[in-house]
Amino acid sequence: MKNNPILKEIKILLEDKPKLFMLLYPYMLVIAIALGVYFVLNLNDVARQSVPPKLADTTAVVADLSVIAAKSVPAADLKAISQPSPELIENGKQSFQKLCASCHGESGNGAGPAAGVLNPAPRDFTSSENWINGQSVTGIFTSMEEGIPNSAMVAYDYLPTEEKFALLHYIRSTFIKNAPNVTTDEIAALDQTYNLSAGAEVPAQIPVADAINLIGNEHNKEIKKYESLFNEIKTESVPGSFLFQRVSNSPVQVLSILEKSSDWRKSVSSLNDFLLANIGALCFNQTVYNLSATELETLYTYLQKKV
Numbered sequence: 061m062k063n064n065p066i067l068k069e070i071k072i073l074l075e076d077k078p079k080l081f082m083l084l085y086p087y088m089l090v091i092a093i094a095l096g097v098y099f100v101l102n103l104n105d106v107a108r109q110s111v112p113p114k115l116a117d118t119t120a121v122v123a124d125l126s127v128i129a130a131k132s133v134p135a136a137d138l139k140a141i142s143q144p145s146p147e148l149i150e151n152g153k154q155s156f157q158k159l160c161a162s163c164h165g166e167s168g169n170g171a172g173p174a175a176g177v178l179n180p181a182p183r184d185f186t187s188s189e190n191w192i193n194g195q196s197v198t199g200i201f202t203s204m205e206e207g208i209p210n211s212a213m214v215a216y217d218y219l220p221t222e223e224k225f226a227l228l229h230y231i232r233s234t235f236i237k238n239a240p241n242v243t244t245d246e247i248a249a250l251d252q253t254y255n256l257s258a259g260a261e262v263p264a265q266i267p268v269a270d271a272i273n274l275i276g277n278e279h280n281k282e283i284k285k286y287e288s289l290f291n292e293i294k295t296e297s298v299p300g301s302f303l304f305q306r307v308s309n310s311p312v313q314v315l316s317i318l319e320k321s322s323d324w325r326k327s328v329s330s331l332n333d334f335l336l337a338n339i340g341a342l343c344f345n346q347t348v349y350n351l352s353a354t355e356l357e358t359l360y361t362y363l364q365k366k367v
C-alpha cells in the first residue's frame with residue numbers, strides 16, 4: 061500500500077497547492093457556468109411570488125347608476141315650517157308613531173319592537189353619542205332624505221317636505237336635549253341642496269348597462285326588419301329587384317335610409333337626385349350615374365311598392 065504509485069502522486073499533488081488548483085479549476089468553472097445557466101433558464105420561477113397579491117381586481121367591480129323612480133317634490137313654504145310650532149310637533153308625533161316608533165321606540169330611545177334584531181341598532185335619540193349626520197335640522201333632514209347606508213334606516217325621501225320638518229321638530233323637541241338651534245343659513249343651504257321651496261322634478265334613472273341593452277335591442281329589431289325586407293327583395297326575379305341590388309352598396313342600410321326619408325318619393329327625378337346625393341360606402345354606388353330613364357322609372361315604381 062505504501063508504495064502505491066497513485067497515492068504517491070496524490071500526495072505530491074496535495075503538497076503542490078498551485079498545481080492542484082490549476083487541475084481543479086476547469087471543473088469548478090464548468091459547475092459554476094452550469095449553475096448560472098440553470099438559474100437564468102428558471103428566472104420565471106425564481107421571480108414568481110408564492111403569495112398571490114392581495115390587490116382588488118378593480119375591473120371586476122363596476123358601479124352603475126341605481127334605479128330611481130321619477131318623482132316630483134312639491135314646493136314647500138319653508139318660512140312656515142323651518143321653526144317648530146305646536147301644530148307641527150303634533151303632526152310630527154302622529155307621523156313618528158306611525159313610521160318610526162317600530163324601530164326608534166315610542167320614547168325615542170332606540171328600543172322599538174323591531175329593534176332587537178337590527179345591527180346597527182336604531183339610534184337612541186336621547187343619547188347624543190355616535191350620531192352620523194347629527195342632531196341639527198340639517199342632520200336629521202339628511203338622514204330622512206338619504207337614509208343611512210348599510211343599515212335598516214332607509215330613505216324617507218318620498219315624504220312631503222312638511223312632514224319631514226314636522227318629524228324632525230318632534231324628534232328634536234321631544235327626545236333631544238339642547239338640540240342645536242335652526243339657523244336661516246342652514247335652511248337656505250338645505251333649500252339649495254334639495255330644491256325645497258322651488259319643488260323639483262326628479263327624472264327617472266336606470267342603470268347605463270340597462271339603457272345600452274334597451275337601445276341595442278331596438279337597434280337589433282330595426283336591423284332584423286330591414287334584413288328580412290332585403291331577403292324578400294332578393295327572392296324576387298323582377299327588374300326592379302335587380303336594379304336595387306345593383307345600385308346598393310349596403311342594401312340593408314339603404315332600405316332603412318329610404319324608409320326614413322320622403323325626399324325621393326315625390327317623383328322619378330327626386331329619386332334620381334336622392335341617389336346622386338347619397339353615393340357612398342354605406343349607401344349607393346357609382347352605377348347610379350349610368351341608370352337609363354327607363355331603369356330609373358322601373359326602380360322608382362319598385363321602391364315605392366316595397367319601402
Ligand code: HEC
Pocket residue numbers: 156159160161162163164174178180181182183190191192193194195199200203204208210211212213214216227
Ligand atoms: C326599520 C327600522 C327603522 C325605522 C322604521 C326608522 N329608522 Fe331611523 N334608524 C334606524 C337605524 C338602524 C338607525 C341607525 C343607523 C346607524 O347608526 O348606522 C337609524 C338612525 C336614524 C337617525 C340618526 C342618523 C344619525 O345621524 O346617526 C335618524 C335621525 C333617524 N333614524 C330618523 C328616523 C325617522 C324620522 C324615522 C321615521 C320616519 C325612522 N328613522 C325610521 C332604523 C330605523
